[in-house]
Amino acid sequence: MATTYLRDRLHASAPLPAPGAGVTAARFVAFTALYIFLDWLSYIHATNAFGVTPWNPQPAFAIAMLMFFGQRWLPAVFVAVVASELLVRGTDAGDMPAIVLSSLALSLGFATTAQWLVGRHGPRFPMAAPGDLYRLFAGVAAGMLFTGGIHIGTLAAQGAARITDAPAALLQFWIGNGVGVVVTLPLILALADPRQRAAMRHMAGDGVALVQLAAIAAMLWWALHGAPEDHIKYFYVLFLPVVWVATRHGLAGSSVAIGLIQAGVVVAIFDAAYPTPVVYDLQAVMIAIAVTGLLLGATVDERTRLGEELRDSLKLAAAGRMAAAMAHELNQPLTALMAYASSARQVADAPDAPPGRMQGVLDGLEREARRSGEVVRRMRDFFRIGAIDLKPTRLDRLLLRLVDAHRDPAAVQGIELRLAIGDAPAVLADPMQVEIVLRNLLANAFEALKSFDGPRRIDIGLRVQADSIVATVRDSGPGIAPAMRERLFEPLATSSPSGMGMGLVICRSIIEAHGGRLWMEPGPGAAFHFSLPVGDAPDE
Numbered sequence: 001m002a003t004t005y006l007r008d009r010l011h012a013s014a015p016l017p018a019p020g021a022g023v024t025a026a027r028f029v030a031f032t033a034l035y036i037f038l039d040w041l042s043y044i045h046a047t048n049a050f051g052v053t054p055w056n057p058q059p060a061f062a063i064a065m066l067m068f069f070g071q072r073w074l075p076a077v078f079v080a081v082v083a084s085e086l087l088v089r090g091t092d093a094g095d096m097p098a099i100v101l102s103s104l105a106l107s108l109g110f111a112t113t114a115q116w117l118v119g120r121h122g123p124r125f126p127m128a129a130p131g132d133l134y135r136l137f138a139g140v141a142a143g144m145l146f147t148g149g150i151h152i153g154t155l156a157a158q159g160a161a162r163i164t165d166a167p168a169a170l171l172q173f174w175i176g177n178g179v180g181v182v183v184t185l186p187l188i189l190a191l192a193d194p195r196q197r198a199a200m201r202h203m204a205g206d207g208v209a210l211v212q213l214a215a216i217a218a219m220l221w222w223a224l225h226g227a228p229e230d231h232i233k234y235f236y237v238l239f240l241p242v243v244w245v246a247t248r249h250g251l252a253g254s255s256v257a258i259g260l261i262q263a264g265v266v267v268a269i270f271d272a273a274y275p276t277p278v279v280y281d282l283q284a285v286m287i288a289i290a291v292t293g294l295l296l297g298a299t300v301d302e303r304t305r306l307g308e309e310l311r312d313s314l315k316l317a318a319a320g321r322m323a324a325a326m327a328h329e330l331n332q333p334l335t336a337l338m339a340y341a342s343s344a345r346q347v348a349d350a351p352d353a354p355p356g357r358m359q360g361v362l363d364g365l366e367r368e369a370r371r372s373g374e375v376v377r378r379m380r381d382f383f384r385i386g387a388i389d390l391k392p393t394r395l396d397r398l399l400l401r402l403v404d405a406h407r408d409p410a411a412v413q414g415i416e417l418r419l420a421i422g423d424a425p426a427v428l429a430d431p432m433q434v435e436i437v438l439r440n441l442l443a444n445a446f447e448a449l450k451s452f453d454g455p456r457r458i459d460i461g462l463r464v465q466a467d468s469i470v471a472t473v474r475d476s477g478p479g480i481a482p483a484m485r486e487r488l489f490e491p492l493a494t495s496s497p498s499g500m501g502m503g504l505v506i507c508r509s510i511i512e513a514h515g516g517r518l519w520m521e522p523g524p525g526a527a528f529h530f531s532l533p534v535g536d537a538p539d540e
Contacts, residue, residue, distance in 0.1 A: 060184035066114035109147025148173035199252035254297030448477035474527035
């Protein structure tokens with residue numbers, strides 16, 4: 001998921017390839033026709049000589065085309081604006097110099113806004129995080145203010161309208177174009193994003209999403225069906241369904257919901273008798289709804305993406321932990337295999353070796369090789385799905401076998417092994433995994449006494465305590481440093497130069513999977529205890 005997010009970011013900054021002449025001509029015709037249609041659809045409640053209206057989606061379309069195809073699309077935008085002035089707004093063709101100057105001002109304003117948005121991310125604005133939306137909102141607010149300033153200033157300078165009306169017209173321009181771009185541009189960018197389109201397709205097949213959109217339509221009708229002067233009182237209730245949609249469907253859902261609300265508002269205000277001040281009040285609230293919904297949707301998308309990245313990281317960490325655990329547990333059987341191989345070489349080189357000695361060495365090689373394979377299989381199953389093979393297990397017999405196997409190495413190091421076990425019942429456990437735990441604890445005790453100058457002793461005990469059996473491995477070494485005790489059972493925590501810091505982590509995971517507990521008791525030396533529930537296991 002992290003690589004997907006990075007790929008999307010890199011793809012966003014890559015320029016779009018230049019199309020062929022036929023494709024460019026078709027795009028130009030389609031863009032011009034749609035720009036004129038949107039201008040015609042929104043050309044209502046124009047209240048002054050500047051031709052300012054309370055809702056203008058066509059700038060969003062022009063900005064999107066400039067973002068996608070670059071500044072080479074600026075002449076096409078200019079032509080569309082001029083055509084719209086002539087066909088929709090009914091400007092006299094005799095005023096062509098004024099039309100050209102005002103259209104040029106609008107086109108330059110759109111181009112400046114588009115350049116601000118693509119300056120960091122490239123032609124495909126990602127909208128992958130709230131920070132992207134902040135940049136979009138800042139660009140739209142500043143861009144529409146700049147565009148309105150040069151457009152209205154150009155008209156006022158030509159004497160097309162009174163200069164005293166310019167401040168009010170600029171505010172109305174800023175609201176009308178701002179809400180048009182804030183509502184429409186994110187929807188266009190979402191439709192251009194494959195990930196957001198996939199989210200919209202999923203939303204279309206979600207029954208809850210259909211209920212949400214129906215709720216928006218019903219609440220919109222309720223808020224706008226009365227007297228126009230009362231509409232603003234109830235319009236705030238539309239925050240609720242937008243928040244509901246955004247939290248469930250992210251930015252794709254909030255873009256669709258906001259577009260639906262804006263469409264309902266346009267239908268309501270299409271009547272020329274609708275009070276123009278109320279229209280601007282509704283559009284001001286519409287900006288607040290759009291900003292809230294889009295930011296919340298982007299936040300939900302970001303949290304979803306981060307959650308997926310975290311899950312991927314945890315999977316990689318689990319795989320690394322399993323690999324480290326296998327490497328740790330294979331160390332002992334591989335050491336035994338090397339010892340058997342060395343013995344086999346010595347037997348082969350000895351002409352007077354007893355006939356059965358080589359067979360014994362080969363049997364040991366085979367036994368340790370099988371044990372290595374079993375360790376790999378069982379550890380893989382344990383870390384992958386938590387699998388344990390429970391069967392009646394006598395811990396006293398397991399301890400006796402392990403102590404016997406460690407007596408020769410203990411004698412070489414001058415370590416006294418003392419075993420104290422009573423009459424212990426069988427427990428339901430995985431013998432292989434419990435043996436791994438005991439081998440790790442014994443290996444740690446041997447390591448603690450390796451360079452210890454005092455008495456070298458390891459006490460191994462087994463006792464019944466309430467409804468569990470407690471096994472203990474205690475050494476007479478220097479003990480564990482206080483700083484190490486706090487993170488003793490954390491991965492990679494080790495005081496041994498050759499240790500991996502995984503042994504106690506593996507042991508604790510195994511014991512807890514059996515329903516038991518592993519803990520350390522400080523004191524003279526170090527003592528490790530683990531408990532296993534007795535249950536109703538029959539004797540072996």
